[in-house]
Amino acid sequence: MKKLKQIIAQVKTTDEASAGFNDLLWQLICYSPKMPVRLQQQQLLDEAEKFSLTAYDEHFTHTHLKFNGFKWGSGTHKIVITHGWGSKAADFAELINALSLIPDTTIIAFDVPGNGSSEGELSNGALFADAAKAVIGQYGTPDILIGHSLGGMANIMALNDNGAKPKLLISVTPLIRLKENFESSMAAAGVSAEPQAAYLKSFEELVGRAASSYDLEKLYQRGPEQQHFLLYDEADMISPYKFIRDFLSARPFIRNKNYTGAGHAGIIRSPEVIADIVAAISAILK
Incomplete structure (x- = not known):
């Protein structure tokens, strides 16, 4: 959970127009927090x-x-x-x-x-x-x-x-619905609509299918x-x-x-x- 909090903090403090912002969103969406047993x-x-x-x-x-x-x-x-x-x-x-x-x-x-x-x-x-x-x-x-x-x-x-x-x-x-879950996670981290759309586009390009599928x-x-x-x-x-x-x-x-x-x-x-x-x-x- 500590790492996820760090990712969220970094998303909130990084310029959305920066070159690496979409990579941060991949971390936000695809890093699954690990809690101790x-x-x-x-x-x-x-x-x-x-x-x-x-x-x-x-x-x-x-x-x-x-x-x-x-x-x-x-x-x-x-x-x-x-x-x-x-x-x-x-x-x-x-x-x-x-x-x-x-x-x-x-x-x-x-x-x-x-x-x-x-x-x-x-x-x-x-x-x-x-x-x-x-x-x-x-x-x-x-x-x-x-x-x-x-x-x-x-x-x-x-x-x-x-x-x-x-x-x-x-x-x-x-x-x-996975797409709406992604959007909710990004919105909760303060991500605006344009970089959200850019992430969803990069998701479709990498995975070969839209998140909405x-x-x-x-x-x-x-x-x-x-x-x-x-x-x-x-x-x-x-x-x-x-x-x-x-x-x-x-x-x-x-x-x-x-x-x-x-x-x-x-x-x-x-x-x-x-x-x-x-x-x-x-x-x-x-």
Whole structure:
């Protein structure tokens, strides 16, 4: 978090017309803050079977980045968790502990490249999706696929690419529109409209697709045959409710529930949320 604060301070004090300002915006948008692991989280990681896989970083380093994964249990029912931006597998400690009480399960979580304990300085949606695909490729289609924030969008992108069909998809405050998230982050750092537009143009040139294409309204290819539980907080400012509302209104078959006040990051630790996720999974696996 200290480095992110330094980046924000530098963005705020640098002349927007300077040659290197757009490079600063890449740091602002693509540096994922890394928070230390708490004692309880480390104890959970110590109990896990460790593994490592790779995801190709086609936009920054042009190398295969190693990312770290963790597996608990050896049951026949696989549960895979994809964390969100600025997060890591260990942040799901409370949920993982609760899920481990469900009989006959294997729980798998991982740190996306550029996040947590994994390699990489910068990260993006492509690395999130490719890491999820690598885990599914290694361990097979999970019975349950859980994603938080950007991890929710990444899971959809991974399923689109590999055609996997989990029994239950769980999305917790999923990011709906990436472009608007970028704009919000830049505006919060005091960046004016013109350099925002310049950054979005450079994003499209580097990535080969516009930031606006990272939109669950466009990416979601599932119908009523896919059981899907979407959990959100209508007061969430990171994944605004107006976008989730529009997404859900076009897909009335998606079960959903509001947890006002849970918070974008805190929702994955909410006892009510954890209880509802465990109940939903137990009903599917019974």
